[in-house]
Each structure stands twice: as structure tokens, then as C-alpha cells.
Amino acid sequence: MIEWRDEGPLIAVRKHGETSVIIEVFTAEHGRHAGVVRGGTSRKVSASLQPGTQIEITWKARLEDHLGSITVEPQRSRAAQVMQDRVALAGLNAVCAILSFSLPEREPHPALYARTVALLDLLGQGDVWPLAYLQWEMALLDELGFGLDLSACAVTGTNADLCFVSPRTGRAVSRENAGPWVDRLLPLSPALIGRDITDENILQGLKTTGHFFENHLAPSLGDRKFPASRARLLDALNRQP
Numbered sequence: 001m002i003e004w005r006d007e008g009p010l011i012a013v014r015k016h017g018e019t020s021v022i023i024e025v026f027t028a029e030h031g032r033h034a035g036v037v038r039g040g041t042s043r044k045v046s047a048s049l050q051p052g053t054q055i056e057i058t059w060k061a062r063l064e065d066h067l068g069s070i071t072v073e074p075q076r077s078r079a080a081q082v083m084q085d086r087v088a089l090a091g092l093n094a095v096c097a098i099l100s101f102s103l104p105e106r107e108p109h110p111a112l113y114a115r116t117v118a119l120l121d122l123l124g125q126g127d128v129w130p131l132a133y134l135q136w137e138m139a140l141l142d143e144l145g146f147g148l149d150l151s152a153c154a155v156t157g158t159n160a161d162l163c164f165v166s167p168r169t170g171r172a173v174s175r176e177n178a179g180p181w182v183d184r185l186l187p188l189s190p191a192l193i194g195r196d197i198t199d200e201n202i203l204q205g206l207k208t209t210g211h212f213f214e215n216h217l218a219p220s221l222g223d224r225k226f227p228a229s230r231a232r233l234l235d236a237l238n239r240q241p
Contacts, residue, residue, distance in 0.1 A: 002064055006030050007056040007075060008113065009120055011096040013049050015041065023049060023070060024100055025057055028113050032103040035059050035070030048074040051096045052082070052120055081124040088123045090229070090236040091133060095120065097227035102144060102217060112143045130202045130237060134191060137209040146170065146216045148209075150193050153177055164188050165208055167215070186211055199237070206234055 011032070012024040021040030027033050035057070039045055048055065054075040061068030082088040095116065103109065119136045122129045141147050147170065152159045154171035164173040164185035172188055173181075189205035190196035210230070218226045 001060060001062060002068075003058065003060045004030070005056065005058050006033075007054065009078075009096070009117065010049060010051055010053050010055055012100040013040075013051070021046075021049065022067070023072075025055065025070075026099050026103065026113060026116060027057070028110065029108055030059075031107040031109055032099065032105050033057075033059065034105070035061075035068045037070050037072060045072070048072060048077075050077065050079060052078040052092045052123075054078070054117070054120075078120055078123055085124050085126070087126060087233075087236045087240055088129070090233040091129065092120070092123055093229040094227070094233040095133075095136070097229040098140070098213075101224070101227050102140065102221070109143055112139060115139050126240070130199065131191065131197055133233075134202050134205050134209065137206065137213075138192070141170075141209060141212055141217065144217060146212050146220075148172075148192070148212070150188060162188055162193075165192075167211055170212060170216075199240075203234065203237060206237075210234075 006027040006029050008025045008027040010023055011026050014022050016022045016036055019039055019041050021037050022034055023037055024032055024034045040049060056073040056075055058071045059068050082092050115136055119132050122132050138148060148165060149170060150172045153162060153174040154166060154169060155173060155177040161175045162172040163175040164178050165188045166173055167186050173185055178185055186208045187204055189201045189208060191201040191205040214226050218224060
């Protein structure tokens with residue numbers, strides 16, 4: 001019998017049989033990991049199996065490659081942070097869905113894990129959360145091999161007047177060197193490089209990162225559509241006063 005303990009935010013739950021559920025947890029040391037929670041549909045257990053809840057788990061299986069069973073000990077709920085906040089709720093759903101969609105199973109990502117827990121703990125803090133979320137998306141793309149290189153122009157190597165991003169390579173392009181390709185390039189929002197942080201620039205930055213999710217990351221994972229919860233988050237951010 002193989003057994004280990006770890007913790008992390010719960011990112012997905014689906015029914016399994018009559019009384020059990022399969023959960024996915026983004027754990028600190030074991031990456032995105034799934035397992036069966038026996039009796040997970042009961043009122044007592046299901047109350048602690050809400051997306052975003054920080055849980056400690058004990059995973060057991062006869063062999064390493066088995067699905068395994070999980071027992072859960074809740075550490076802290078994040079429900080209060082999102083209950084009355086439409087943007088926070090949309091953000092929580094988007095983060096969980098994107099992690100479940102994107103992360104390879106059972107592959108540790110300690111730096112991304114730490115950033116994710118910090119991001120989830122900021123839910124409901126509308127003055128800082130949108131920028132933190134944009135930076136999290138950039139970190140996720142980088143972690144999975146689709147990172148943006150915005151440090152210098154892809155054509156000249158200089159860092160002056162960088163205004164665009166190549167939709168193919170993710171590298172920055174200066175205004176002077178955009179040339180006839182300008183209509184095909186993505187905007188380099190100042191928020192992507194930590195400057196001029198406004199709601200408008202954050203949304204523009206999210207449109208650029210969204211291109212790499214939709215056109216680079218998602219195709220690399222097969223014939224799967226990127227989670228619609230991200231589009232709902234952008235809509236919520238657009239609508240906030």
C-alpha cells in the first residue's frame with residue numbers, strides 16, 4: 001500500500017457512483033492529483049468539498065498508477081471571500097478550471113503552487129486581485145512552456161518603445177519594427193510589464209495572454225476547448241464599476 005499526505009486547493013469535483021466523488025487537488029508536492037472520496041456526496045463531507053477550499057489530503061492506493069482513495073481534512077474555506085462578490089466568484093471558478101484543464105497530472109509545480117495559493121487568498125480584494133491574476137496567467141504560461149518574452153524587441157534586441165507581441169513566438173516587438181505585420185501583432189499592454197496599471201490595461205493584457213491559452217496551450221493538449229469560465233471572468237471584470 002502506498003500512502004502520502006499533502007495539501008492544496010481543491011480544483012474540481014465530479015460524482016463517482018452513488019455516494020462517492022472524484023476530486024482533483026493542486027497539491028504542493030504532488031501536483032494536480034485526483035482520487036476518490038468515499039461518501040463524498042453526503043451533506044457533511046460535501047460541505048468541505050467546494051472549489052478553492054484549502055484541504056489536507058491523505059492519498060492511498062495499492063499501486064502508484066491507481067486512481068487511489070483520498071480522505072480530506074479541511075484547512076480553510078474561501079467561500080466567504082467570494083460569496084457576495086461576482087468578480088471574486090468568477091475568478092475562483094476560472095482559476096480552478098484553468099488548473100484542472102492545463103496542468104499535467106501528478107507533476108509538481110512548487111513555484112506555481114505558491115503563487116496560486118497567494119492568488120486565491122487575495123480573492124475579494126478588488127484593488128489588487130485583477131493584476132495578480134494577470135501575473136498568475138503569465139506565470140502559468142511560462143511554467144507550461146508558452147511564456148512571453150517581453151524583455152526586448154525580437155527584431156533588434158533593444159527594449160525601447162515595445163508596443164506589440166508576436167502571436168506566434170510571444171516575443172515583444174517595437175513600434176518601429178512592426179512594419180507591414182502591425183495588423184497581425186497583439187498589443188503589448190503596459191500592465192504585462194508592470195507599468196501604467198489600469199483596469200483597461202489589465203483587460204488588454206488578459207486578451208493577449210488569452211491568445212496563447214486558446215491558440216498555443218489548448219491545441220497542445222488535444223481536441224479540448226479552453227474553459228469557458230475564463231471568458232465569464234473577463235466579462236465580470238468588464239462589467240465592474
